[in-house]
Amino acid sequence: MGTPLPRDPIADAQRNWERHGWGDVAAPMAAITAIMRTQQILLARIETVLKPFGLTFARYELLALLSFARSGALPMNKASALLQVHPTSVTNAVDRLEKAALVARSPHPTDGRTTLIELTAEGRTLAKKATAALNAEVFGKSGFGPDDVDHLIRVLGTFRRDAGDFTEE
Amino acid sequence: MGTPLPRDPIADAQRNWERHGWGDVAAPMAAITAIMRTQQILLARIETVLKPFGLTFARYELLALLSFARSGALPMNKASALLQVHPTSVTNAVDRLEKAALVARSPHPTDGRTTLIELTAEGRTLAKKATAALNAEVFGKSGFGPDDVDHLIRVLGTFRRDAGDFTEE
DNA sequence: GCAATATACTAGGACATCCAAGGGTTTGGA
């Protein structure tokens, strides 16, 4: 990254699309590209805030998910489903969190195939602190107005439902 | 991935945030999380379409950028700035594209530090085909209505400008 | 003109994500 560009590169791309006769899909292309770039910016902000805690976003998400589980423990496949990532990504995150003593693996009481992940006391404390930091420094300063936030939640919610993420609502 | 969840995990997270007394930032948290997930879905769609061409999204973006350059060539630092990715990411992409004979490196005529990337004829042809496929199968079926597309472009455009991506407009 | 600073690219390492494949466990139908 570095210095700001004089012009919006995505708007330029949209004009290029239109100039080449793809005007019918130029706008969706621009919207999708903007989503990709926005995600990149937000992820960078989040990782910057989490770095002092020794966490990445992927690991934080797992900690946060566990902190909301009533029992404080979840099967790995459940975590994979709720976080919407590949099971191997969960394995990876748990490996590192376990090495940092923030979570612990334990065998499922009745299903020998399943591994439970559980927060340690240390992990629960760190999750709280990291959440407070993210709330204060990222979510609380998102830069989106309240109306925009509502609109994003609604539009992207519909998109995710149509994409097969979930059924109800 | 896999089977759809019975309920929206992001809406659940938002409720959890509210229940824990973080109601003031629960909505932005949900919006940001939705952006992250939407990016993931879109990227997966794009990569699926590009796979038959032997391209990834990162490599496609570089090809597309070059195909719009008047001279058909760009300095690597310029490509890095326009694509808004780290210079090393461009090096990585060029390495692979060069190995596939889709682009070629050439020295800058006057600046010995700079390397120019240029599309090969093969690269230009592939870029055209890949763009047609993406337009037909992703951008043309984004799932976003015209009003939503306009709104996304505007809201995310403001966000990106405020984040320092560009200045004008 | 020459040294100090800035710029451009590349090499190596850390992470995350996915896919493909493998080994162990459960389940369900013949």
Added chain:
DNA sequence: TCCAAACCCTTGGATGTCCTAGTATATTGC
């Protein structure tokens, strides 16, 4: 009952992204 199919997790490989140097070339200031 018993074996095949389904399921769960892990390992290994490929990609992409970033960061931190390191090397080479330009530019600037004295």
